[in-house]
Amino acid sequence: MPKPTTTLPWLEPGDSFPDVNTAWGPESEAPGLLAAGGDLTTNSLLNAYASGIFPWFSEGQPHLWWSPDPRMVLQVANFQLHRSLRKTLTRFVKTAQCEIRFDTAFAEVISNCAQVSRRGQPGTWILPPMVEAYIRLHAAGHAHSVETWVGRNLVGGLYCVALGKSVFGESMFTQVPDASKIALAALVGFCRHQGVELIDCQQNTAHLASLGAAEMPRSRFLSHIRRTQSAAELEWRFTPLYWNHILSA
Known part of the structure; x- marks a missing residue:
């Protein structure tokens, strides 16, 4: 099983999502944060939800993808x-x-x-x-x-x-x-x-x-x-x- 990382993967449009077990852990500044970038196409959203991932970001931020543990x-x-x-x-x-x-x-x-x-x-x-x-x-x-x-x-x-x-x-x-x-x-x-x-x-x-x-x-x-x-x-x-x-x- 991959270990959580302190760096944040950057996704280009169409890229696959990282393994959710690499999401930032509970002691990090943003627990559950998995990746940034990518796109909000229907296909990307369907792939995200099917993997237990969802988008959540504010004005001025890139697309941010999350998979918190616990859920x-x-x-x-x-x-x-x-x-x-x-x-x-x-x-x-x-x-x-x-x-x-x-x-x-x-x-x-x-x-x-x-x-x-x-x-x-x-x-x-x-x-x-x-x-x-x-x-x-x-x-x-x-x-x-x-x-x-x-x-x-x-x-x-x-x-x-x-x-x-x-x-x-x-x-x-x-x-x-x-x-x-x-x-x-x-x-x-x-x-x-x-x-x-x-x-x-x-x-x-x-x-x-x-x-x-x-x-x-x-x-x-x-x-x-x-x-x-x-x-x-x-x-x-x-x-x-x-x-x-x-x-x-």
Whole structure:
């Protein structure tokens, strides 16, 4: 097994990614950093996700590629539906003008995610090249939006990447309280129905942990995506029946 390195490989467009075991370790200044450069073509993104790698960089930086160890994941069986969220979700489900949609406003969802102000981050990592790249990935059938609608208004949502039954969460936004959590609950219900075991959350945050996410060794995470990414593609549509997997649990 290759040992982690203190230097950072530079990728030319089309280059293969380094072995993830060469990513910077937990004691480094950027744990999980694997490489810089390369490109954001659909093929590169698919190769990255299939190898447990994702892009994340800020304005003025080159493309940066990451594979942290451990990996933050939400095992869908462990999703925490707290009492207040259960009440909000129950009201949402019973209100005629409230609904969840999949893939009807992907560009709008990712654009809203790019505008979210996040603690400790001076700007967004969802820069225009990233937005364009994931819109292309969506057109190719591998990036999806989960949308919370109230009437004609998109009030929250998230977007993710899927390879077979490997699902990789990317970002969320909300314009009214709990709208992004409702979208996540819908994704969990969908995943439970479709036999998807976990949703990749990439980085550890207190918010994700409060919803049931926990760290997993990278080796175990990689075994999971190798096993599940070759499964038949999921049918990305939402039916209210999926709420039974959440509210009756």
